[in-house]
Amino acid sequence: MIDARTFRFAERFRTFRPEQIAEEHTGAGRRRYHLDVMGDGASDLSFTDPDFSVRCLRTNAVRRWEYSPGSTLFVVRSQGRSSSDPEDRSA
Numbered sequence: 001m002i003d004a005r006t007f008r009f010a011e012r013f014r015t016f017r018p019e020q021i022a023e024e025h026t027g028a029g030r031r032r033y034h035l036d037v038m039g040d041g042a043s044d045l046s047f048t049d050p051d052f053s054v055r056c057l058r059t060n061a062v063r064r065w066e067y068s069p070g071s072t073l074f075v076v077r078s079q080g081r082s083s084s085d086p087e088d089r090s091a
Contacts, residue, residue: 056082
């Protein structure tokens with residue numbers, strides 16, 4: 001039985017034997033994995049290649065202008081961009 005609250009590794013995670021994992025090449029360098037969780041020879045769950053590439057760029061710019069003593073104008077710009085491209089393998 002898997003218990004997510006325990007601190008012991010053996011009780012929290014399950015280790016699969018090599019015969020429980022099947023790898024399928026789906027083309028374009030992608031792979032799909034099939035797991036036999038129950039050990040009955042049938043695939044119980046599957047997932048695509050867990051390799052991925054995530055890129056994120058966040059910028060902040062602040063412009064301050066004091067046009068007379070005690071009077072200040074602030075212009076603030078924030079921008080965030082992100083992308084996730086499973087085919088992009090560059091770092």
